[in-house]
Amino acid sequence: MEAEILDIQKKYGRKEVLRGTSFRIAPGSCLGILGANGSGKSTLLKILAGVLRPNAGRFLWQGEDLLRHPRLRASQVAYVPQGTPLIEELSARDNLRLWYEPEALARSLDGGVLRQLGLDEFLRTPANQLSGGMRKRLSIGCALANDPVILLLDEPTAALDLVAKERILRCFENFRQSGGLLIMASHDPWELELCDEWRLLRGGVLEPYAYTGERSRLIRDLEQP
Amino acid sequence: MKRFLTYVRLQLRRAARLLPRMLAVTLLLAVLTALSALLIAGLHAGDKAAAEPVRIGLVGDLEENMLAEGLQMLESMDSSRFSIRFEPMDETEAAAALRRGRIDGYAVIPAGFAEAMMRGEHRPIRYVSASGGADLGAQLMRELAETISRLVLETENAVYGAQDYVAEKIPEINPYWAGDMLVFRYALRLMDRERLYDLETADPDGALSLPGYYLCGLSLLFLMLWAISCAPLFSGRSRELGRLLQADGLGAAGQVLAEFLSYVLLMLCGLLAAGILAGLLLGRFGLRIPELEVGLPHFVLGALPTALMLCALQFLLFELAGGTVGGVLLQFLSAVLQGYLAGCFYPTSMFPEGLRRFGAALPAGAGMARLQALLLHDPAGIGVVWLWLALLLTAAALLRRRQNRS
Structure with a gap:
């Protein structure tokens, strides 16, 4: 069963950011969305996550429009934003408690995804004392609370060192291999290599893109109006 | 939930x-x-603080006859003796005393003030306070100066009016003598200590x-x-x-x-x-x-x-x-x-x-x-x-x- 995004449109005032964006994505695959700054990548992900309301469009999953069924969307879709959605003064465990049922939290820490992310290493540490990599792992851990099928990622490893990057990307790979579906906005070659399909968002339109890993070509394509 | x-x-x-x-x-x-x-x-x-008189510096020619007598009169009046204390000084002294808080303000009386007033000339007194005129004291002083000006003007009108009336209607009485008598009587009434003025602080219910x-x-x-x-x-x-x-x-x-x-x-x-x-x-x-x-x-x-x-x-x-x-x-x-x-x-x-x-x-x-x-x-x-x-x-x-x- 594929997820289908149909004719998503978004305007900020008179500025048309997304002009009828449509695509399909199959479970167990990863879609990389490329685009220059301000091209609308984050807006698209926010719409799919239910943070922003589109002017038009549908997000179909198992025959249901997730944009019109918030409860179903919340149980199926997880979103990891660029910033850190954490309560800074509270420990990692307290932050996880906001999203997890107590039993589910214990299970996940015991051998589930939170263990894979290595969150058990710093459960008692306040979020504002964690490194950038730890904070991102904690944010991903929070997002995965409902065992989602679709994971939306907005530049998930930006500004992280290679070790932290590697650890997080491994977690995404595991998610994909277990049948999960990833949609990732990114410029990072490491992240893009994880994807098996790429699309370039330019002028509010999402076009198929053949990513080769060649940086000069990517820069040239991003610079084109 | x-x-x-x-x-x-x-x-x-x-x-x-x-x-x-x-x-x-x-x-x-x-x-x-x-x-x-x-x-x-x-x-x-404390009642002590309330009884502390307002200290006003006076700058100007205080040897001038009428002004000196007026001040002496004010200082002899019971009410003002306890509420205001005048201290003659020059302007430099007064400014320094104001800065040190020894006086609450000072008034600069222009030379020939009383004589000029008699001739009907306007020479304003300058009052200097620490807060540049924004405090309640300075506002009261301004109000008081205006009241006194009006009082003097109206009294003067009344005395001259009465003098003219006497000169016209009662020829057997010397009008200047009548004018002097009116001024004296007025001064006597003004100087009546018991009925001069009083300030009462109201404390009604509900305040x-x-x-x-x-x-x-x-x-x-x-x-x-x-x-x-x-x-x-x-x-x-x-x-x-x-x-x-x-x-x-x-x-x-x-x-x-x-x-x-x-x-x-x-x-x-x-x-x-x-x-x-x-x-x-x-x-x-x-x-x-x-x-x-x-x-x-x-x-x-x-x-x-x-x-x-x-x-x-x-x-x-x-x-x-x-x-x-x-x-x-x-x-x-x-x-x-x-x-x-x-x-x-x-x-x-x-x-x-x-x-x-x-x-x-x-x-x-x-x-x-x-x-x-x-x-x-x-x-x-x-x-x-x-x-x-x-x-x-x-x-x-x-x-x-x-x-x-x-």
Whole structure:
């Protein structure tokens, strides 16, 4: 069963950011969305996550429009934003408690995804004392609370060192291999290599893109109006 | 609902982490407020201070006959002898004495002042006070000068009018002699010590005492400035978290309510600490506020709706500002400006009517009115306070919703 995004449109005032964006994505695959700054990548992900309301469009999953069924969307879709959605003064465990049922939290820490992310290493540490990599792992851990099928990622490893990057990307790979579906906005070659399909968002339109890993070509394509 | 309760619990935990820091700032503020209260009470408590005469320096040619006699006369009058003390000095001396606070002000009398007045010339007296004319004393002096000018002018008109009448209608009487007699009689009446003037301070039922008034003013100011100690609670909030919670079903209203509850918890702890401290200080220094005879706890409990309303105002201001620096600055400006308009520094009766109405319509004005009514055991103003609370929280929720959708 594929997820289908149909004719998503978004305007900020008179500025048309997304002009009828449509695509399909199959479970167990990863879609990389490329685009220059301000091209609308984050807006698209926010719409799919239910943070922003589109002017038009549908997000179909198992025959249901997730944009019109918030409860179903919340149980199926997880979103990891660029910033850190954490309560800074509270420990990692307290932050996880906001999203997890107590039993589910214990299970996940015991051998589930939170263990894979290595969150058990710093459960008692306040979020504002964690490194950038730890904070991102904690944010991903929070997002995965409902065992989602679709994971939306907005530049998930930006500004992280290679070790932290590697650890997080491994977690995404595991998610994909277990049948999960990833949609990732990114410029990072490491992240893009994880994807098996790429699309370039330019002028509010999402076009198929053949990513080769060649940086000069990517820069040239991003610079084109 | 489950997510809301979890969020409330976590926000309360977050507030508890900030409690020690907030209590330290609260105690500091409470001590400063109490010191101000003691200072004000000290200024108004003793009869000795009230009996202290106003000291006025006089600069000018005091050897001038009429002026010297006039001053001698003033100094011999019972009333002025106890209320005003004149000290002849030159202008340099007077300026130095004013700077050192040895005199309250000085008047510069131009040369030939009395003679010029007799000729009908206008030579104004210059009055210099430490506050540049903005204080009540300077305003009273101006009022007094105008009254005396009018008194002299009208008396002069009456005497000359009577003199003309005598000259025209009663030829057997020397009109100049009649004029002199009128002046003497007038002076005798003016000099009648018993009936000269008196000042009575009215204290009708339903009006607050001065210490009671300042208790309300300082409490309000304390509640408004207190928010500064809670800046970390607001500035540390993640906007991304707000967006995710909204997408997950916990809307802006729920988020605002949960965070407001944690803020209220902090406020209650602060209010309790400040109340205990105020009680101790009042007892220690024997400061008596007539309206507080029912007890300080009654006042503190009664002030809770006002405190909640001010918390909602502070919540909204932090929501508007976003960052710590902007938030603290906005809180400070709001506290000072609204406190001024609500009458925390000067009684609002001194303000023009329009400004007074504007100040009373603001949240702080409503809070001040409620605190004053509370001291007078009057339920008035409680509805306005609840209304403001609802409006401010609604505005905060709408703002949060907008931020979450951006």
